[in-house]
Amino acid sequence: MTVPAGIRGASAEALATLSSQLEGAADAATVGSELFSVAAILRSEPALRRIATDVSVAAEAKAGLAAQVFGSHVGATTLDLVKTAFSQRWTASRDLADVLEHLGAVATVTSTGDDAGRLADELFAFAGAVQGSAELREALADQSRSLADRQGLVRRLLEGKALPATILLAEQSVTGSHRTVDVALSSYQKVAADVQGKGVAVVRVARPLADADAERLAAALTRQYGKQVHLNVVVDPQVIGGIKVEIGDEVIDGTVSTRLDDAGRRLAG
Structure with missing residues (x-):
């Protein structure tokens, strides 16, 4: 199992618990997209993140909070994962969103089935295109452009040429949750290889x-x-x-x- 950089102690144990729960999810593509959305909300709402990782709040109360906040926005499989995540102990508050995003990547890769190898190759090719073009790299990193604009650029470049899962991960790479787009794509390539046992x-x-x-x-x-x-x-x-x-x-x-x-x-x- 690939462990995101910086995830250790209680957070690593939480990741192992959630990874086991994710295994066999029938609607992996949907779960992946929904987990990315949940992680983004947690990053944008520090008060919610603090409550969700507060060891003084009962696990049952935090699971109830997860249902209240996300119940009408995500499917049953994703909601069960988020409720479990809220009930875990975390080494650092930020680890909650990082782990849920990582699981989103795992679910997205898993959804491709036998095409996981193709997805890994497409991510590598896109990373090469980003590294080889200063103009593209700057456009994807330009914080003066809206996230929707940058993700739209990614979609226009890849649509019709790559798997939907590849496009989703490439779009996620420009959200800023990783240090750079290159780092995000490298992380997703490792997830793709790990899912294949490689x-x-x-x-x-x-x-x-x-x-x-x-x-x-x-x-x-x-x-x-x-x-x-x-x-x-x-x-x-x-x-x-x-x-x-x-x-x-x-x-x-x-x-x-x-x-x-x-x-x-x-x-x-």
């Missing part, structure tokens, strides 16, 4: 990998890390030749450019 490896090469080479690399990484690995391949001319793999906090660098740099340092020394 790790994520970023592979940098000078030219596109042949299918057979990609399969061999994935198999080798699967053996090394003990679980299937989803490859995100980046074609980078600076690599020159060879391959660089980033998986988690580890980097396997077998590129020609790195070997040349190392040789230059040895000569200079």
Whole structure:
């Protein structure tokens, strides 16, 4: 189970409880969208968030508050999750919204079923488009533009080209709940891989990998890390030749450019 950065202690235990409750939800697509909305409301209403995470308030009373605030706006599955969330103990007040948003991403990915791999690839491609265009990156981060405007831009870019779940996550990435759009998209890619029971490896090469080479690399990484690995391949001319793999906090660098740099340092020394 992927745990969002900063979630620890009681909040991590609450996440585990809520994750178990979310498993098998039949209406996962709806639940995902609704959880994003609930998280946004909690972030915009600090008084509500404080009450929901106040250990001095009885769990039953907080569950009742959840029903009162959200009962007419979300479905039964989402409401049960929110009621459970309000009843949990939290390490920090902000963790409540962060965990509900994370579960929204999990539900959204789960709703794609066998297309979860395609969703991961589409998120990676969109992240690459954002990183490769300063104009797009600035437009999506521009707080002088309304959220609806920025999300509309995302939808226009992706509609007809990506899964509805991909579009929803891409729209969520511009809400500001993560430090940057890049960070949000990276987080959602990890959720997509986790739902599939896979790790994520970023592979940098000078030219596109042949299918057979990609399969061999994935198999080798699967053996090394003990679980299937989803490859995100980046074609980078600076690599020159060879391959660089980033998986988690580890980097396997077998590129020609790195070997040349190392040789230059040895000569200079």
